[in-house]
Amino acid sequence: MSAITAPAVRGMGGSGWTQFRGRLNSARLHLFVPLTLYLLFTIVPFYWMVVFAFRPTTSNHPYPWPITLANFKEVWNVLGFGTFFENSMLVGVGVLIGLNVICAMAGYALARFKFAGRSALILILLCTQFVPGVMLLIPLFVIFRHLGLIDNLFALIIADIVFQLPLTSLLMSGFIRNVPVELEEAAMVDGCSRVRAFLSVTLPLLRPAFVAIGSFAFIGSWNNFLFALMFMSSQNHFTLPVGLDYTIGEFSVNFGALAAGGLIAAVPVVVIFAFVQKYLVQGLTFGAVKG
Template structure:
């Protein structure tokens, strides 16, 4: 016959059984033990957002505030500064020129980068890696160093004071990075899809247009949007290659608003709003495609 358990041992056994029988508390949904409190996430983000939006508010304040007012609220709202820069300062002409340069540079960059990126992604040739290395190293060359050679080239071609000189220069400087990005997007498309189209009787061009090109839409939108924004905002090429006032772009037009002795802050802020609106609209409409394009291009290099 076994000896009975002592009283302390019986109490300990009962506590163990009770502890095992009790259900464990489920973790609170939406929050893990490693996740910091919400205020530690939203507070830095809020401060960063405030720091980012203050310059934009300051620009809108000077653009819509009446001349001579020192109020921190643009009320009553006036459009005198916009009327001044649009009519008296020829910003309507600058806007059309910038739009023409941006769209033309975007289309040319996308077309050449698409063909070059397809060649880098689908074909294997001896100078492929040195060529890609040359594309990458070209990104370390500042555009200002190439102003004098480009000026001499366009002067010999009699293309100075023409918008096409700016378009060609913008396209050349945006091609290396755009071509590398497009080649990464094309590598993500399985080559077996093209091979099936070839078996069905399609040529390489028709298979590319029917199979590969629709799948490259996010990548093309990402590359084209940055090409447009870069051409829209670039200042040096337009300043060096365009002399006539009716050929200048918005960045050069903004520079004309800054005098040697004084600055019209209201007109300058209104011009800045005019220059920023197309960029904001572009990124607002293509945000989903932009994120999808860069996530697709980041899978393979």
Template sequence: MTAQLAEKGTHARVPTPRGPLPPSRPRTPKRERAFDDVPRWQIYVPLGLYLLFTLVPFYWMLLFALRPAGSTSLVPWPMTFAHFDKVWNERSFGVFFQNSMLVGVATLVTTTLVALAGGYALARFDFRIKNGFMLALLCSQFIPGALMLVPLFEIFRELRMINSLGSVIIAETVFQLPLSIILISGFIKNVPVSLEEAAWVDGCSRFRAFRAVVLPLLRPGLIAVGSFAFVHSWNHFLFALMFLSRQDRQTIPVGLNTLIGSDSVDLGALAAGGVVAAVPVVIVFAFIQKWLITGFSAGAVKG
């Protein structure tokens, strides 16, 4: 009897508990757990030192721009805007600002449009010289812009475009296109072709399918490419110095160079001009930072 009960007990079913099971705790990745074990000060102290190292030059520039001439105070008090009035009115920085803005916006638009067309061709079509063309685009990034100043100057002189903002816009666009085409091509490759094929089945043309399906997904990439084209053209000095000799056609980098004399430098006016040159770029990046990070980290499509 005991043996039968023991045998029957071995085959008995274990009763299962009734009711919902308790929720399981999500597992934390090992990398996140490793960072959780790090003391906070080991993260914030290096970041604080880096932030201090980055912001000190900007504070020094603001200090010279806002304190009176001849003052040695480390705090801009009493505050004065005389340096800004001098560079904006007497040094024609209002004209320089308009020229730089026109060059930057025009370069942004032309670079983005041409790079969008070229990137789509590289991403969606196969042709015989595709690999050679990509190699040429990559190799062009190793050519310094200073080597092309004399040939470009001769070309623009024959076209009668010297002292024209169009010459600077064309030169900036040409030098921004290789990298921009490569980046846009990579973003378009991340968009599944099946999305366009589904639009074609619904009766859309290739251009309409691209505009309705692909283009909205490329917004982070387009913002990243356009912002770098704008900043590069805004800060570039050589092309504007070489192709624009008239004062009413010069841009902000060339205008800052005119504040540096052979015997002396007006530090207050130079710092005020630097603030005028830096503020638009800071504002642009402050508004597009989330799109910029998304464009370079996640690509055009998630999942």
């Protein structure tokens, strides 16, 4: 950092000390010292997991060398993380598609129509934010048992969609309101039906909304632990968080396998997050951050 401004400071031709102080100021220590400390706090735990995942179980160097993939082979094939990964993917993609379709429909109705009960509905949707998933664990279990969906991945897809639906619908209606209704009207004047106008004019403009909402839906369902623990009973229906919990319980000594499993669970969400985190800061905040 200081390299950019250093010539200017030197140009002022001060003594060694002022030059040093000038450099310190230009490096803005009050920003970078806390930021570096915090970065260490964030990154060291990730690094530690990578070290464990890639080094042989016999080694205890604080760096992953000699490098080995044995841990990954073990968790993927022996401990069943291949299946867990597949289940998590299925649920995540199911939630992503289902949620986007339902919340696009609901968002469109909320944004473009006046109807009786509209404000009551919005109020109810907001109130659901105070109803936590853990507290509904028991009644939801009973419902899914009546529906015969216990130990079925559909139960997870439904539960994940339901708990993310209220705020994503409100967010989607906000996005749709920002697309001028005149565009649709123009298309309808040109002979489109209402549905066609929505599909070919409004829908393409909503791509960022779908990407953002879909990503957060995916991350949310990928991370959901309690529902999966409660509703899935056989090991070939476990998702990654349940698999990790299982590994913690059963193989607490084998840290290499645990770390490799953790890395498998972490990479997809961290990569997706890195791409969409700017949407978060642009004001999508509340619907997305709620856990």
